[in-house]
Amino acid sequence: MASEYINSILNKDFLQQTFNELAANRPRNSNAPQFSYGTSGFRMESSKLDIPLFATSLITVLRSFYCSEFIGIMITASHNPPQDNGFKTIEPHGEMLPHDWEPHVTAIANAVYEGEYLNFEKLFLLIADDLLKGVALEKSDLKIILGRDTRDSSIKFSTFLNNFFNKLTFLNKKRVNIIDYSIVTTPQLHFIVRKHTLNAENTKMDLPKEYFDAFFKPFITLLAQVNIQSFKKLVIDCANGVGALQLEQLLPLYEENSPSLKLELINTNYQDCSRLNVECGADFVKTNQHLPSGISHESTIKSDVLFCSLDGDADRIIFYCLSKDKEFCLLDGDRMATLIGEFFIEKLPKELLSLIKLGIVQTAYANGNSTSFITNDLNLDVKCAKTGVKNLHHDAVENFDVGIYFEANGHGTVVFNDKFINALSSYNLKQFELFISLVNQAVGDAITDLFIVVAILLLLQLDPKDWFKKYDDLPNKLIKCVVPNRAAFETYDFERKLSKPVGLQEKINYIVAETDNSDGKNRCFVRASGTEDVVRIYCEASTDTRVQTILAKVLDAIRKATDI
Numbered sequence: 128m129a130s131e132y133i134n135s136i137l138n139k140d141f142l143q144q145t146f147n148e149l150a151a152n153r154p155r156n157s158n159a160p161q162f163s164y165g166t167s168g169f170r171m172e173s174s175k176l177d178i179p180l181f182a183t184s185l186i187t188v189l190r191s192f193y194c195s196e197f198i199g200i201m202i203t204a205s206h207n208p209p210q211d212n213g214f215k216t217i218e219p220h221g222e223m224l225p226h227d228w229e230p231h232v233t234a235i236a237n238a239v240y241e242g243e244y245l246n247f248e249k250l251f252l253l254i255a256d257d258l259l260k261g262v263a264l265e266k267s268d269l270k271i272i273l274g275r276d277t278r279d280s281s282i283k284f285s286t287f288l289n290n291f292f293n294k295l296t297f298l299n300k301k302r303v304n305i306i307d308y309s310i311v312t313t314p315q316l317h318f319i320v321r322k323h324t325l326n327a328e329n330t331k332m333d334l335p336k337e338y339f340d341a342f343f344k345p346f347i348t349l350l351a352q353v354n355i356q357s358f359k360k361l362v363i364d365c366a367n368g369v370g371a372l373q374l375e376q377l378l379p380l381y382e383e384n385s386p387s388l389k390l391e392l393i394n395t396n397y398q399d400c401s402r403l404n405v406e407c408g409a410d411f412v413k414t415n416q417h418l419p420s421g422i423s424h425e426s427t428i429k430s431d432v433l434f435c436s437l438d439g440d441a442d443r444i445i446f447y448c449l450s451k452d453k454e455f456c457l458l459d460g461d462r463m464a465t466l467i468g469e470f471f472i473e474k475l476p477k478e479l480l481s482l483i484k485l486g487i488v489q490t491a492y493a494n495g496n497s498t499s500f501i502t503n504d505l506n507l508d509v510k511c512a513k514t515g516v517k518n519l520h521h522d523a524v525e526n527f528d529v530g531i532y533f534e535a536n537g538h539g540t541v542v543f544n545d546k547f548i549n550a551l552s553s554y555n556l557k558q559f560e561l562f563i564s565l566v567n568q569a570v571g572d573a574i575t576d577l578f579i580v581v582a583i584l585l586l587l588q589l590d591p592k593d594w595f596k597k598y599d600d601l602p603n604k605l606i607k608c609v610v611p612n613r614a615a616f617e618t619y620d621f622e623r624k625l626s627k628p629v630g631l632q633e634k635i636n637y638i639v640a641e642t643d644n645s646d647g648k649n650r651c652f653v654r655a656s657g658t659e660d661v662v663r664i665y666c667e668a669s670t671d672t673r674v675q676t677i678l679a680k681v682l683d684a685i686r687k688a689t690d691i
């Protein structure tokens with residue numbers, strides 16, 4: 128039995144002492160936190176995260192034994208406000224925790240919250256038996272890689288993890304290997320965990336160098352092959368987060384190669400965590416649909432500047448430019464997906480395209496006009512996945528040989544299978560091969576997505592303003608509403624419809640239909656956020672007025688349905 132082995136190596140005194148401290152300090156008021164390890168791991172206000180961290184550590188131990196490889200833990204709350212934080216684990220090849228392990232992390236966290244040590248221990252050992260059945264545990268070592276974002280609370284969580292893994296078992300020092308990469312972007316941690324696994328490397332690597340060689344070098348080579356006309360400067364809003372620290376380290380190496388494209392960093396104050404994601408960053412720009420703070424007047428008056436914003440952990444990116452009339456033009460995840468799709472269609476031989484399945488995965492938040500553009504103009508297959516890159520990634524791999532996936536908010540990448548790579552190799556398309564080496568297939572990565580988009584614009588000689596003109600977004604708005612219990616909101620049809628609260632979906636249908644809908648473009652849906660204690664309401668229609676009308680009525684219907 129797996130539990131017997133786990134039981135025999137556990138330092139029970141330490142485990143129980145840690146448990147007791149957590150249970151004694153657990154938040155106990157009427158607003159007891161609901162712990163749930165979702166598609167983005169645990170995420171909430173940092174003062175409530177001690178128990179989720181403990182649960183994450185324990186599942187990481189089981190996962191490390193199960194895989195007999197390095198498992199990563201990233202401490203970050205991405206685009207959330209500075210006072211939040213969160214954790215997610217990373218698989219040996221860079222993926223996220225498998226879906227069927229998620230309920231176990233949730234169960235562990237909730238058992239700690241209950242406060243009975245013996246019940247918790249019993250549950251943990253039962254879970255170990257269930258998950259580690261048939262695994263040769265005696266041979267496995269505990270191998271863990273840590274990374275964190277720039278939040279103040281990330282430091283104490285990281286200290287806890289280092290201490291916890293060192294003391295949790297009676298395994299000797301040789302068999303417990305913890306490598307702490309300190310402050311890194313989320314995609315960098317995915318990248319380096321995968322690299323450790325592929326290279327069977329047990330000692331700390333030079334992450335900036337590895338990352339530079341993997342992605343910056345091909346980008347620099349590609350830049351040298353193209354004639355840069357449509358834009359001369361890229362302004363990168365770093366959201367005052369980890370992207371700033373990493374890019375500040377990497378840009379001098381980039382500049383050594385005298386590239387013809389100038390990269391300018393703004394919102395780089397990652398030392399002051401209170402400024403993280405505030406008035407800047409990908410989420411701010413996408414939600415408010417206007418420029419972040421920190422952009423110089425000079426950049427706004429020139430016509431050859433392209434802008435982009437990273438989020439707090441640099442796994443997503445949003446582009447934007449200004450039209451001739453200085454109007455803000457948002458180039459979001461939907462536009463990146465369509466741009467990449469168009470690039471593949473344009474650059475690959477028809478014969479090759481006929482052999483492979485090329486398609487795009489979006490979520491319900493994708494603008495309806497982007498979906499029509501993919502189907503009607505690009506003639507590509509499009510699939511809808513549930514929110515969370517993990518779901519999109521899965522659907523892209525399952526359905527396509529080349530799967531392009533992006534959430535509207537700029538989170539995504541491209542995945543290729545061997546069938547495509549083999550087919551491509553018989554065509555001698557050197558520049559295209561160089562292009563695809565820019566892709567971080569493990570996970571959406573703001574820095575590599577930046578390279579991909581810039582490379583495509585340059586290779587297609589496409590002005591960002593013309594990229595914007597490919598289709599018009601339907602006017603849309605995404606708002607949030609605090610409800611007493613967001614778990615009461617259950618969805619189906621890829622989150623586009625509510626099954627609970629009972630009767631609310633019928634009301635939404637009625638509101639959508641009664642508001643002028645002559646062109647059939649009205650669309651509105653409600654779902655519980657997996658990362659914030661709110662429900663989200665998305666609406667799009669042909670006019671702003673219709674959007675506002677529908678939203679106001681749906682908000683009212685939610686309030687009535689939940690008795691707020």
Ligand SMILES: CC(=O)N[C@H]1[C@@H](OP(=O)(O)O)O[C@H](CO)[C@@H](O)[C@@H]1O
Pocket residue numbers: 167205206492514515516534536538655656657658659663
């Ligand atoms: C509408 C929206 O933007 N939702 C975001 C947000 O998820 P929610 O479950 O909606 O809170 O955070 C996720 C993690 O960063 C991201 O994947 C997702 O796209």
Ligand SMILES: [Mg+2]
Pocket residue numbers: 205206438439440441442443
């Ligand atoms: Mg993020």
